Structure formats: C-alpha cells, structure tokens
Amino acid sequence: MSFDEAISNIGWGKYQIRNIAFCHVHLILTSFHVLSHIFVAYPMPxxxxxxxxxxxxxxxxxxxxxxxxxxxxxxxxxxxxxxxxxxxxxxxxxxxxxxxxxxxxxxxxxxxxxxxxxxxxxxTSDGTVQSSIIAQYEMICNKSWHNYLLQSLFMVGVLLNGMVLGKASDRIGRRKVLLLMTVGTMISSFAITFANSFPLYAALRTVVGFFCFISPTSKVLVTETTKTNKRALVINVAAFGFSSGTIILVVIAYFVKYWQTLQMLTSVSLIGGLVIWWYLDESARWLAARGRKKDAIKILEKIAKFNKVENPESLQSVKESLLDDSVGEKTKPINLGMTDTFRTPQLRKLTLVLTYCWFATSCAFYGLTLNVASVGGNIYLTTVLMGLMAVPAYPLALYLCQKVGRRFVISTSFILAGLFCSSMYFIPPELKALHITMFLMGRVFTLIPFSTLYLYSIELNPTVIRSTAVNYGSSWARVGAIIAPVIAMTELIHPTLPFIIFGLVTVLAGILVLLLPETRKVAMLETFEEADSFLTENSGPLQRLLCGRKNLG
Known part of the structure; x- marks a missing residue:
C-alpha cells in the first residue's frame, strides 16, 4: 500500500480542514512582514x-x-x-x-x-502616514537607493531561509523548523522597532527575511497529509492567505500611521503562529520516510480519530502496510541535498525549469507589489485592490487545476501576466486609470503561478527531497525578488521599461513550463527512482513538439 492510499483510507475531514486554516494563517503572517514595507517605507514629501x-x-x-x-x-x-x-x-x-x-x-x-x-x-505628512523610515533615515535624493537595498537585503534573508531552513525541515522535521521560524521572526521583527540607525535596521530586516517565510514549510506539511484529489484545494485555499493578509494589513496601516507602531503590531501577530504550532502535528509522511514508522502510525491514528473514521479494519490495514512496506528509499535517516536532484537528465530538466519559473514569478510579483507607490493613485485603495483581485483568481485557478491541470494554469498565467505588463508601454501617462488596471491585472496573474508552483513542485519532487526542493525553488524565487528592485530602477531610463522586462521574463517562463509533464491525478512520488521514471515516461507538449516523443505528458 502506498502512502497516498494510506492517507485516503483514514479519510478527508476536520483534520485536513483545520490544517488548511493553519496554513492560511501562516500565509497571513508572512504577508504582514513582506508587505509592511509598503507603508513603513512610504515616500513622505x-x-x-x-x-x-x-x-x-x-x-x-x-x-x-x-x-x-x-x-x-x-x-x-x-x-x-x-x-x-x-x-x-x-x-x-x-x-x-x-x-x-x-x-x-x-x-x-x-x-x-x-x-x-x-x-x-x-x-511633512500628506495624510497617508505620519512617520516612515524614509524620513527617519533620510532615504531620499542621493540616498534613495537605500530603499531598494532594503528590499534586496530582505530577499537575501529569504534566500538563505530556503537554503538553510528548507534543508533543515527535511532533516529534523517540519514542525521543529516552523517553531524556529516563528520565534525568530517575532524577536527580530520586534527588535527593528528600536533600530536607531540605517545599518542596524538593514541588518535586522535581513534577519526577518531569513525567518519570516513560514509558508513553504507549512504548505509542505499540510499537503503531505492530504489526498491526491484534494491537494489543489489545499494549496489554493492556503495561498489565499497572502491576499487576506494584504487586506488586513491595509486596514491596520490605515489606522496606524506611525511605522514603529505598525512594526510592533506585525511582531505581536506572531503569537498566533505559536498557538498554531502547539496544535500542529509532524508530517506522518516525513516520519515514515525517515524510518520512524511507529510515530507515523500514531499521527495517522490521530487523523483517523479526528476525522471520525468508523472502519477500524481500514486503519488496521494501513498500520500493517506501513510496518511491512518500505516507505521511502531507506528505513533509516539519510541526508540528501539539492545536488541529488541533478542525478539524471530528467531530474536536471525538472530542477532547472522549476528554478526559472520560481525566479520569474517572484521577480515580477515582488517587482510590482513592493513598488505599488510608483504607480500613483491612492496607495491604500490600490493595495486593497491587489488583495481583492485574488478573490476571483484563486477559485478560478483551483477549478482549472482540478479540471484542466496544473501546467495549463501556470503557463497561461505567466503568459497573460507578461502581456498585461508589456501593454503598459503603449498606454499614455494621462490614462492613469487604465495604467493602474493593467498593473493590477499583471500583478494578479503573477500571483496565481506563485501558489500553483508550490503544488506543482510538491507533486513533481519525491518525498525524500520534497521540502528541500520546494524551499530551494522558493529560494530562487527570492533571487528574482532581489533582482526586482534593480529592474524597477530602470524607470529612470523609461517609465515603463521595468514592466516590459517583467513581461518578457514571465512569458519565457510560460513557455518553458510546457517542457514538464502534467501531475493532475498523479500519486505522490516517494523515491528518486519513481520521480525519474515518471519524468521519463511523461513529458510536456513543448518537448513532444521539439523531440517528437509520444507519451502521457
């Protein structure tokens, strides 16, 4: 019996729904620390x-x-x-x-x-905020680049998060790393409030970036205890937390005009993360893959009890299967790294394509999101619209993921994002409303791949390396976010040049993802051998077009 069959036998119910809610809150907390910079670094006159x-x-x-x-x-x-x-x-x-x-x-x-x-x-205040770090550290004129530097340093921290903590969650467990991230974010974010110099603020902001991206590990943990046909639902509902957090943050920032107070409130919000951690269980799939099958069985028994599974024979068959079968490559702990994902040509192709897709979606998404003030208009209204536009986008993405496939959603969203961004070049400056509309459409179509890529990466990578691979890809997304401020600075050459670059980056990603297979209705891959076999037997339409191969991809 495979682990996916074991998960199916213990039912779908309150346990998984509770975990989705927990992951949703993790995304809200993450969004606070990412997007607070919009208001904390508001450009005061x-x-x-x-x-x-x-x-x-x-x-x-x-x-x-x-x-x-x-x-x-x-x-x-x-x-x-x-x-x-x-x-x-x-x-x-x-x-x-x-x-x-x-x-x-x-x-x-x-x-x-x-x-x-x-x-x-x-x-002076224009009514939007009463204080900001722009004023406190005089990040204007010949120091205006300090603001772009802060954005990049924050993403450097997030990059290190994926490389260090992502690997740690595969070695010591998802739950322990989530606790470390929550406590680390709370302490470093609170300390920023008392930063009395720009270098100290920049250093602490980097530390916050290192700890605050709880969402990748949280998504892995929740997805690993979810039935195959429910994974798209889990990822998209959880990912909606980022947009929920965007709206909540705007409401808070509207009433809290001083950046230190806003910073302190985002720090205190992490208490909710600690409460969630207390109720979270370790991933049964990870425990089984690491050879801790008795611990995995205890978690599965708890899930079955929580979901009120009334068939004890079904649960007994799961226990016997786990104790008899080899779930994972070995029954004892092994240490694997990202170099293992380059073992074969198929795995190398998978890693390189997903890496670029992560880079592209983050580069465009953060390039647009964190520089929303440069678009003009009311910053509160524009930011709220960024959050609200995800309301129809996520259900549509979920429906298409389940009915058409993950690859279609990712590729189409990338290409549409590129077209909307590039169209801003042809819009006259006086048509401000149309300019903002194209900006918002481009931004929402960079958000959809962000959530769907988590699901796609989780399904394409085997259990033994899944968290490391997802966090590695997410780390390359931060490389894109680090470069995004540099691209944004090209507006000094031409006001719409950044949007053209973002458009080209995302269109290329939409094309490259067509090299990979579809994963809809595919069981979770457990070992490297399973992953390589699946990628060999299945390929994307672009590869079939280029190589003439006929397969199930």
Missing part, C-alpha cells in the same frame, strides 16, 4: 531647509512663507519643477549684511547659481 532661506530670514528679519521659500529653491535641469535635493552653495556675497528683501516679480537674486546637496531636510 520633503523640502530642503536651505542655508539661503535661513540667511534671508535672518537679514530681512522675516519668516518666509511656502511660496516665498520656493523662490529660493533651485529647479531641476530638465524642467521648472523645484529640486528639493539641492541648495545654493553660495547664496549671498561674502560678509553680506543687507539684501533686497522685496520679493516681487524679480524675486530674490542669489549671488551664485552654483548648487550643492541639501544637508537638512524637512518632512
């Missing part, structure tokens, strides 16, 4: 408290109003807009004691038009 203003006020014995102050600010080179990043380097003649204090049509003529960097900024 600023002006320069220039030396010329101070000198004029002193000599003329007046207080300049806003309109008068603007007369003393240099303008940008390519427009008449004021440049609050600069000030006049030598505004008055040496030892000047008097100037023309009449601010009429001729304005105030400075002694020299030479400019230098502003040394003192004044930040």
């Amino acid at each position: 600023h002006t320069c408290s220039s030396d010329v203003k101070n000198q004029v006020e002193k000599i003329c014995n007046i207080t300049l109003n806003d309109n008068q102050t603007k007369l003393l600010i240099p303008t940008k080179v390519d427009s008449a807009d004021l440049n609050y990043c600069l000030q006049y380097s030598n505004p008055l003649p040496p030892n000047a004691t008097a100037i023309n204090c009449e601010f009429g049509e001729n304005d105030f003529a400075v002694y020299s038009n030479q400019t230098t960097d502003c040394t003192k900024f004044v930040f």
